[in-house]
Amino acid sequence: MTEEMKALVDKLEQTGNLEDSEFKAVLTYEDPEFNSYLNERARAVREKHYGKDVYLRGLVEFTNYCKNNCLYCGIRAGNTNAERYRLTEDEILECADEGYDLGFRTLVLQGGEDPFYTDEVLVRIVKGIKERHPDCAVTLSIGERSKESYQMLHDAGADRYLLRHETASKEHYEKLHPENMSFDNRMRCLKDLRDIGYQVGCGMMIGSPYQTTDDLIKDLRFIQEFKPEMLGTGPFIPHHDTPFKDEKQGTTEMTVRILSVIRLMLPTVLLPATTALGTVDPMGREKGILAGANVLMPNLSPSGVRKKYLLYDNKICTGDEAAECIKCLAGRVQRTGYRIVQSRGDHVDFVK
Ligand code: SAM
Numbered sequence: 001m002t003e004e005m006k007a008l009v010d011k012l013e014q015t016g017n018l019e020d021s022e023f024k025a026v027l028t029y030e031d032p033e034f035n036s037y038l039n040e041r042a043r044a045v046r047e048k049h050y051g052k053d054v055y056l057r058g059l060v061e062f063t064n065y066c067k068n069n070c071l072y073c074g075i076r077a078g079n080t081n082a083e084r085y086r087l088t089e090d091e092i093l094e095c096a097d098e099g100y101d102l103g104f105r106t107l108v109l110q111g112g113e114d115p116f117y118t119d120e121v122l123v124r125i126v127k128g129i130k131e132r133h134p135d136c137a138v139t140l141s142i143g144e145r146s147k148e149s150y151q152m153l154h155d156a157g158a159d160r161y162l163l164r165h166e167t168a169s170k171e172h173y174e175k176l177h178p179e180n181m182s183f184d185n186r187m188r189c190l191k192d193l194r195d196i197g198y199q200v201g202c203g204m205m206i207g208s209p210y211q212t213t214d215d216l217i218k219d220l221r222f223i224q225e226f227k228p229e230m231l232g233t234g235p236f237i238p239h240h241d242t243p244f245k246d247e248k249q250g251t252t253e254m255t256v257r258i259l260s261v262i263r264l265m266l267p268t269v270l271l272p273a274t275t276a277l278g279t280v281d282p283m284g285r286e287k288g289i290l291a292g293a294n295v296l297m298p299n300l301s302p303s304g305v306r307k308k309y310l311l312y313d314n315k316i317c318t319g320d321e322a323a324e325c326i327k328c329l330a331g332r333v334q335r336t337g338y339r340i341v342q343s344r345g346d347h348v349d350f351v352k
């Protein structure tokens with residue numbers, strides 16, 4: 001590793017910022033020693049704020065119906081081969097109870113954009129979880145909605161909202177989505193969520209079709225400006241029933257590099273090592289943790305539906321029971337030198 005490249009990592013750590021040309025150098029430099037140094041500094045920063053703690057989020061994938069047609073996504077409306085399912089309100093509450101008993105203090109309700117779940121239904125579900133488990137945080141990840149809807153759900157008790165921006169380049173966005181989806185509306189949603197007072201998560205796929213290094217730099221600039229409390233990023237992985245079935249998947253190396261860069265830019269961000277990262281590489285989640293990630297999101301969905309929430313091919317952990325998943329993850333985390341903790345794991349700015 002050259003002294004210049006090492007100095008860029010140090011500058012990023014000290015200032016949280018780089019020039020575009022410097023970001024480009026950091027994202028494209030090929031040298032294992034450099035990668036190790038970047039990961040090491042990212043770990044040092046995460047340990048300063050979060051010690052060795054890794055937070056768990058129990059993910060309930062409650063519907064795979066979706067009215068959208070994102071070109072990359074396996075549960076897009078146009079995929080007539082997807083076997084569709086919806087969990088009932090009772091089933092969702094049962095997942096929450098099971099998650100609570102297993103020690104989760106954050107539940108993430110994720111799904112396609114499914115009009116079946118109206119504001120009224122969702123408010124009832126969020127309230128139901130909060131009444132049973134007031135010490136549990138509820139995160140929603142249910143796509144684009146009106147500001148009024150986001151407000152109602154926040155009033156009902158939802159604490160956090162994950163809505164990946166997918167790409168900060170409008171031009172790139174339009175290559176990943178059909179014409180009736182709009183970059184500006186996605187951005188409007190993120191702004192509304194922020195204004196309402198959610199802890200907000202944005203994020204992008206790494207290696208999505210047509211993505212350039214300049215697009216990734218735009219993502220970093222957007223992240224820098226938006227300052228999300230959470231950041232979800234994982235490799236793009238093709239799904240065989242989508243228009244992108246023959247595209248290349250994103251790499252572990254680039255995903256891990258981006259995780260470290262984001263940790264250095266936003267020292268306190270809540271940053272998951274995603275299931276997609278664990279799918280492209282059997283040690284992906286460990287590598288993510290060792291690159292500065294501090295969150296894992298094991299699946300709490302009933303095992304009967306897990307194989308149906310297939311956003312991409314070869315998704316891992318679709319057969320295990322939730323309790324088994326936690327045991328497996330706890331071992332994996334322990335072997336990296338970190339530890340899973342039972343806590344809501346709020347962003348430091350939101351700790352009450
Ligand atoms: N419908 C909600 C939304 O749009 O935010 C939440 C569900 S959506 C499936 C969750 C995320 O999965 C997307 O934001 C996208 O980044 C990711 N995703 C979808 N297809 C993927 C693929 N083929 N490879 C990797 N990630 C994918």
Ligand code: FES
Pocket residue numbers: 066067068069070073074075076077111112113
């Ligand atoms: Fe709607 Fe993927 S296209 S969740």
